[in-house]
Amino acid sequence: MAALAIGLTTAGGAVAEEGNFLTNMFKYGGPTVPPSQPKDLGEPYCPQVDVPEGGAAIRSFGGKGGDNASLRNQVTLGRIARECNRLADGGLSVKVGVAGQVLLGPAGAPGRFEAPLQISIKYGDKVVATRARRVAVSVAPGEAQGLFTVVEDGLIVPPAMAEDYEIVVTLGGSPAKPAPRKRKPAAPPAEAAGAAQ
Template identity: 65%
Template sequence: MMRIRARTVGLALIAALLPWAAEAEDGNWFSNMLKYGGTTVPPSQGPDLGEVYCPTIDVGENGAALRSYGGRADDNAALRSQITLGRLARECVRLADGSVSVKVGVEGQVLLGPQGRPGRFEAPVYFTIKAGDQTIVTRARKVPVSIGAGEAQGLFSVIEDNLVVPRPLSESYEIGVSLHGNPGKAAAPRKRKKAPANAAVPTESAPGAAQ
């Protein structure tokens, strides 16, 4: 279930952003581009061998919009730009070893505010795959967006693929997309150094302690 609660930024912005509420859709030209590399569906190639778990994309609370201000935050008159997520699509493919490769597509727009000026912008898009509290994969992309002179908005799209979910977690994972926060890196197993033969065994540090 997607949890999106974008705050109001004025009547003009609301009218422009209504068609761009982030949503996961299947069967449209965007999902066809994601799956087939084109806007049309190719002839059927036969059924897939077995079903693949492919959850809908989750956009966390406040993750669908990112605003930049030229003055006091939350002052509509000082708004420079707002980046907003649009349509979302995903594709999940079972690999030979039983793991799942996930591909995620994102559309969005950059809208100028009262203090905004045309130019080049970057939309920070974060992709995360988790299973419960465990982070499996994280990716961050900065997507360039251009707004020309006399224009009020610019559109962008990005596709991130090869997000691999290991076989043991391939039936219980979640796909997340957001415009906020650095996802960092997925946790990796620690390698313990071997102690000298005559040395005392060191006490293992607590999880999260500095190395």
């Protein structure tokens, strides 16, 4: 009986050895040790979006600037969301969504408006990635506002900067102006049309 107990203990010791067929079956679900996986780096750093002072709105006036009675329109940022995903090299891919609106002022009129929007990734004073675009917003007749939504994806943060960077969104440049209307070609003069017949 003692010999049997010793035998079982020895066999038990053998089963516990690393790399043993039985151990691998229990631990990994197969006869061999799977290749090592890259270590989990945890949740990616994804800072709140920063809107610089003066970068949340653009106002356009007719006549005397700063007089509310002459305000034509105001473009403002609304909700801003971001999503950060870790890349295989340790860097990040950042996605930013921006919602905003155009409000007509007392001197405003319905139409189509444009405003410059910039989304940047900064590391200290260095701009790592930036996207600039003009958002177009339409305000229909009888309405006082129009809405816009912008989504920018694939803003890349290098691995060395992935734990200490900023996301910056700003409205900037010249004030929002009605988009230039396409002029229709002038109709041919009546005499020329008669001559053609």
